[in-house]
Amino acid sequence: MPSLRDLRRRIKGVQNMRKITKAMELVAAARMRRAQERVLAARPYSDEIASIMTELMRRSPQYEHPFLKVSDVQKRLIILVTADRGLAGALNSNNTRLALSDAAKTSIPVSYVTIGRRGRDVLRRLHRDLIADQSMLGERPTMGDVLPAARVAMEQFERGEVQQIDIVYARFISVGRQQTVLQRVIPVVPPEDAKAVSADFEYEPDPKDVLDALLPRYVEAQVYRAVLENAASEQAARMIAMRNASDNASEFIEDLTLTANKVRQASITTELMEIVSGAAALEG
Amino acid sequence: MAKLQVELVTPEGRVFSEEADFVLAPGVEGDLGVLPQHIALLTPLRTGVVTIRNDDAEHVLAVSGGFLEVLPDKVTILADAAERAEDIxxxxxxxxxxxxxxxxxxxxxxxxxxxxxxxxxxxxxxxxxxxxxxxxxxxxx
Missing domain, CATH: 1.20.5 (Single alpha-helices involved in coiled-coils or other helix-helix interfaces)
Structure with missing residues (x-):
């Protein structure tokens, strides 16, 4: 049986751990709320741009912007979005695993662009073809922070290096649920749920030019939205992970306290027995 | 007179959402003034100044790039970035x-x-x- 002193020391240790996980839980909860607000704030823009695009593509179906052209895939690119920090449950490994397993499905070579340190580190360790990385965006990523990664990906496509671009991130469904998804970025698939604009538009200069200006922005908005969603998912996952850790610590402390009390009682009983038997021996 | 519902959104959020009588925006082909009942129009924007007038109130915003979508009763500006004059x-x-x-x-x-x-x-x-x-x-x- 461990000594009482060891047990007390371990209880102290676990209590300290619980303080940290508890604090991390609270911080993650506060950050998650803010991250959720940012996801909501970005929604009007991406909805609007999607509905304009759907309308434009309906209007000029004969025009084939390179981003719309579906061709034989010789090589593909995956944008992998992860968090910069760990301790967020299975979030980062889920994202990375989905990207790698999707890449392994076919023999088509894949290159990667990463947003977030965790994914970058894994891909680097596995010696994957990592062409660009945009990490340490901080807590409040702006569109400008995300642009370089999106631009690199689009450039690869425009130069004909790759024929397909997907993005992997964790979609924020609810606090308790985040879903890792792989989404097509290019060739652009018009969103089906976008509301149609019911007006005959005049285009200045003409539909083709508007579409040319619109498509890169649509792609950027998609990447930005993925980053925001992933940030909200990260905080939610961390909050849950830290809550579980705190709960486990509490349970552990209870167990240890029980054992410590038993040990204490046992030693008191032994001491009493010794005193009693000593006295009995003296009486003789 | 009918009013225009003006929305100015950027990827980071909604910057402006109010009724107005008149909107002046820097289109790629030249500055555009929009009054209610304007024909539906879609055009990219240059970096420039957007002026929104409602009765006597006037709002001036700095807008860099984006799109202008005009419907008879609604104007939507999708800007890459936008700032209200008073925030500058x-x-x-x-x-x-x-x-x-x-x-x-x-x-x-x-x-x-x-x-x-x-x-x-x-x-x-x-x-x-x-x-x-x-x-x-x-x-x-």
Whole structure:
């Protein structure tokens, strides 16, 4: 049986751990709320741009912007979005695993662009073809922070290096649920749920030019939205992970306290027995 | 008279959402003035000044790039970035302009510096317009 002193020391240790996980839980909860607000704030823009695009593509179906052209895939690119920090449950490994397993499905070579340190580190360790990385965006990523990664990906496509671009991130469904998804970025698939604009538009200069200006922005908005969603998912996952850790610590402390009390009682009983038997021996 | 519902959204959020009588926006083909019952129109925007008028109130915003979507009763501006005149910190904009100019003096073909200069100049311009409209009183703290 461990000594009482060891047990007390371990209880102290676990209590300290619980303080940290508890604090991390609270911080993650506060950050998650803010991250959720940012996801909501970005929604009007991406909805609007999607509905304009759907309308434009309906209007000029004969025009084939390179981003719309579906061709034989010789090589593909995956944008992998992860968090910069760990301790967020299975979030980062889920994202990375989905990207790698999707890449392994076919023999088509894949290159990667990463947003977030965790994914970058894994891909680097596995010696994957990592062409660009945009990490340490901080807590409040702006569109400008995300642009370089999106631009690199689009450039690869425009130069004909790759024929397909997907993005992997964790979609924020609810606090308790985040879903890792792989989404097509290019060739652009018009969103089906976008509301149609019911007006005959005049285009200045003409539909083709508007579409040319619109498509890169649509792609950027998609990447930005993925980053925001992933940030909200990260905080939610961390909050849950830290809550579980705190709960486990509490349970552990209870167990240890029980054992410590038993040990204490046992030693008191032994001491009493010794005193009693000593006295009995003296009486003789 | 019928009003226009004006929405100005950027990827970071909604910047402006109010009714108005008139919108002036910098389209790629030239500045566009929009009144209610305008024909439906879609055009990319240049970096420039957007002016929104409602009765006697006037809002001036700095907008960099994006799109203008006009419907008879609604104007939506999808901007890459937008700032209300009253949110612009003139001292900072001036500083940013100087920095960009210095950069350009050293390194002629930096696209980023050109854009930074454009943005800073625009901000100062918008702040200037606002000052002229509101007299020379300092902005409320």
């Amino acid at each position: 910190d003139e001292a900072r904009a001036e500083e940013a302009r100087k920095r960009a100019q210095e950069l350009l003096a050293q390194n002629v073909d930096s696209e980023e510096a050109v854009m930074a200069l454009e943005r800073a100049t625009l901000r100062l311009q918008v702040a200037e317009i606002r000052r002229r409209r509101h007299g020379h009183s300092p902005p409320p703290q």
